[in-house]
Amino acid sequence: MGKKIVIAGAGVSGLTLAERLTASGDGVSVTVLEKENCPGGLARTFERDGFLFDIGPHRFHTSDSVVSEYLLDILGDDHITISRLSNVYMAGKYRSWPLTMKSVSGLPFPVLFRSFLDLFHRKAKGELSTFADYVISKYGKNIYNYFFKDYTEKFTGRSARELHVDWAEAGVNRAVIDKNVKADDLFSLLKSILIPTPVSTNFYYPSYGGIQTFCDKQAERIQKNGGRIMYGCRALGVETSGGKVSGVKTAEMGVIPADHVYWSPPVSILFPDAGFRFMDTLLWNIALSKQQENHYQWCYFSQKDTLFSRLTVPRNFRADTVPSMADSLIVEITLNNQKERYDPESLKDRLIDELERVEALRASDIVFMDWRIIPETYPLYDLDYRKRLSSLVLPEGLDLTGRCGSFWYNNMDHSIGEALAISSGRTFSKDFWK
Ligand SMILES: Cc1cc2nc3c(=O)[nH]c(=O)nc-3n(C[C@H](O)[C@H](O)[C@H](O)COP(=O)(O)OP(=O)(O)OC[C@H]3O[C@@H](n4cnc5c(N)ncnc54)[C@H](O)[C@@H]3O)c2cc1C
Structure with missing residues (x-):
């Protein structure tokens, strides 16, 4: 009763935890701090002129019945089931x-x-x-x-x-x-x-909006349950007193008092010298006036002479993610510290040539091309990462959670599974691949 819980980050992990804790009726006070102006984190959706772009291909796929029950509870009837259609581009062919x-x-x-x-x-x-x-x-x-x-x-x-x-x-x-x-x-x-x-091999996707619809619905529930979400509020670290967590330092709101903190932003913010490194992704969101011949939802490209690693076709997730008769492409380029790639405009002409070469689009059909750099999309698992993780000393009352908070190459369903386990006192194995 009256316990103050602060959750840093309104991605799938932070929101699932907040939604469950506020629904529990335990009388805890829950505050979520999010640096962006909307929920979703990596599961966000960008909109322009009727075109919806997720951060690469985002779909719900799980074999865990507890997770699937939860996500269907949040989505309600607002979901569709789609069969998977993924490709790999090899020897000049899809x-x-x-x-x-x-x-x-x-x-x-x-x-x-x-x-x-x-x-x-x-x-x-x-x-x-x-x-x-x-x-x-x-x-x-x-x-x-x-x-x-x-x-x-x-x-x-x-x-x-x-x-x-x-x-x-x-x-x-x-x-x-x-x-x-x-x-x-x-x-x-x-x-x-x-x-x-x-x-x-089916997966779930929202029946309106993009993947962010799921997180928007979670955020609505949290607020209805009496929880607070503070957008545009950047967490800088935790305050401690006598070896225990006492609050979260923020750039905009000073210190937010806390008895317990769940931290899902990058662990490197708390431990800047511990050597945790993430990769960033450059996304090019391309709107096209006419439908192209892309029959996959997403496709992998291993060729070293091609800038991008994956292409996504939102129309093949749901037709109304683009205006009628139009099309779009999401292009992912991993930045992995290659300096020249942090200047997206300088890559644009080469990118268009490459996309034409693999017949993913006709340049004359491009309506607009927007780029965004999404930071910390993937933890970089170098050979020592497990040793470094296990040597972290955390103050009492601080838990690292989620993809970046616990340096965990996971999916949304794993973030949900972990948060459901934490909120119901169950243990959870992060080695889901085992
Ligand atoms: C290209 C791509 C494709 C993917 N495809 C799929 C898929 O098809 N299916 C699937 O299940 N999963 C997919 N994933 C993985 C999925 O996106 C993640 O597992 C999930 O979204 C992680 O949620 P999270 O809350 O743990 O982390 P995040 O989404 O990273 O949430 C962390 C939150 O903290 C916020 N934050 C960061 N720093 C601060 C700060 N200082 N103060 C306050 N807030 C801060 C961030 O803005 C963010 O909202 C994909 C990921 C990528 C990158």
Whole structure:
């Protein structure tokens, strides 16, 4: 009763926690501090002239019934169910993922043949400690070299041997391969190519607005339950007294008193010298006057001569994310500390050429192109990251949570799952990939 809880960050983690705590009837006072002027964090949506752009492809997919019950409770009837349609661009062609007989035909024969031979000697010896170890042990050297290595090195700006194995376990299993499709090692992948079994890989998406609709609805509930959300309020750190948390320092409102703080902004704000590094993403949101020939929801590009790593087509999530007869593209370029990429205008002409080259658009159909730099989109899992995380000393009453707060390469459903567990006193494993 009367306990003051401050939650830094109004992303999916902070909002789920605030929504549950304010709904619990425990009489706690809940304040959420958010530096932006709206909720959502990485699950935000930008709107211009009737075009809606999420931050890359955002969809809800979970096999956890508690999480799916919660998200359907928040969305109510305001959701649609869509089947997944993801692609990978390889050897000059769009190919569905997981690969099928049809989509592999046309891959260079030597790659296919050597990949087949890998079946017989792909098991790694010893401990798997890097991204490269993990992928080679699962798919063999040839598929690793042909796709995963280039994609990952282009994406992170790091050698695949300098990335912690968790980057592969969390990222590869989830982002490229759908859990419902058994393609999580070379043998299953080949089996799924040769004997494809129909699988339904559906996901949820709001029936109006973009992905941010979910967070808008959570924010409405929090306010209705008596919680407070302070937008445009940047948390700078925590205040302590006698080893216990006593408040959150903010840039705009001084110190907000707190008995307990849940922190979801980047952990590097609290521990600037601990070496936690994040990657930023440059998003180009492109509006097009006519529909293009893009049949995927999102597509991965591993080619090192292409600036972008992924393209998203909002119309294939829901038709009314663009005005009638129009189209759009969301282009993701990881910035990974390459200085020249922080000057988006200087990349524009090259980007348009590349998008034309992969037939993703016709330049003459471009209505507008907006760019945004989204900071801290991905934690960078270098080889020591676990050691650094476990050596942090936190004052009593402070919990690190969410994607950036706990340096966790997660998805929205994991953020929700963690917040539901915290608010109901359950334990939660962050190693969801295990
Ligand atoms: C390109 C991309 C595509 C993705 N696709 C999917 C997908 O398809 N499905 C899926 O489930 N997940 C997806 N994700 C992951 C998903 O976005 C995250 O897991 C989820 O949104 C994390 O929520 P969070 O609240 O933990 O973190 P965040 O969303 O990062 O929330 C942190 C909040 O803190 C705020 N903040 C930061 N600093 C401060 C400060 N100093 N003071 C106050 N507030 C601050 C931020 O503005 C933000 O609102 C994707 C992520 C990216 C980057």
